Amino acid sequence: MTQEELLPLVLKKDDRAFKYLYDMYSKSLFAVISNLIKDREEAEDVLQESFIKIWKNIDSYNEEKGRFYTWILNITRNTAIDKLRSKGFNNSLKNLSSDNFVHLLDDSAKMISRIDTIGIQEFVKKLKPKCIQIIDLLFFRGYTQQEAADELEIPLGTVxxxxxxxxxxxxxxLKV
Structure with a gap:
C-alpha cells in the first residue's frame, strides 16, 4: 500500500489503516526516537505513544501545510522530547549503573554509523559551520529552538x- 492509498483510510480511521500505518513508518520513527532516548524499552513506549497521538490527531493533519511523513515525524520527535523532559524519566536516569553508560556510548556510536550509512551526515558536513552546529543541536541532539539559542547564546529569532x-x-x- 502506498502513502497515497493509506492517507484516505487513516483519515477515515479505518481499522486496517492503523496496521498499515505502523508497518510503513514504525522503523524510521523508532530510529528517530532511539537517537534521543537510548533505553530501548522507553523508546518502544514512546513509539507506541506517538502512534496513538498520530491516530487521535489525524484530523489536524493538513496536506497544504506539509507532507504526511513530516507531520508524523514532528509528532514523534516532540513525544520523545517530552519524555526526555519528564520528571519520571529524569529521575530514572539518576539511578543508572556504570554498565548503562557503556551501553549508551555503544548505542551512540551505532547511531552515528547508521546516520553515516544513509548519507545524511556527509551532506550535513558540507554545510557552513554554523549550520552544522544548529542542525546537530536541533535534530541530532533533540534541543528545542529555545534551548539551541541559549546554548549558542544567540537570539531565538536568529536560530x-x-x-x-x-x-x-x-x-x-540532497537535490544534486
Whole structure:
C-alpha cells in the first residue's frame, strides 16, 4: 500500500489503516526516537505513544501545510522530547549503573554509523559551520529552538532563521 492509498483510510480511521500505518513508518520513527532516548524499552513506549497521538490527531493533519511523513515525524520527535523532559524519566536516569553508560556510548556510536550509512551526515558536513552546529543541536541532539539559542547564546529569532536557511541548504545538497 502506498502513502497515497493509506492517507484516505487513516483519515477515515479505518481499522486496517492503523496496521498499515505502523508497518510503513514504525522503523524510521523508532530510529528517530532511539537517537534521543537510548533505553530501548522507553523508546518502544514512546513509539507506541506517538502512534496513538498520530491516530487521535489525524484530523489536524493538513496536506497544504506539509507532507504526511513530516507531520508524523514532528509528532514523534516532540513525544520523545517530552519524555526526555519528564520528571519520571529524569529521575530514572539518576539511578543508572556504570554498565548503562557503556551501553549508551555503544548505542551512540551505532547511531552515528547508521546516520553515516544513509548519507545524511556527509551532506550535513558540507554545510557552513554554523549550520552544522544548529542542525546537530536541533535534530541530532533533540534541543528545542529555545534551548539551541541559549546554548549558542544567540537570539531565538536568529536560530529560527538560520535553521530555516540551513535546512534549505541541506535540501539543495540532497537535490544534486
Amino acid at each position: 529560527k532563521t538560520q535553521n530555516r536557511n540551513c535546512i534549505n541548504d541541506l535540501r539543495n545538497f
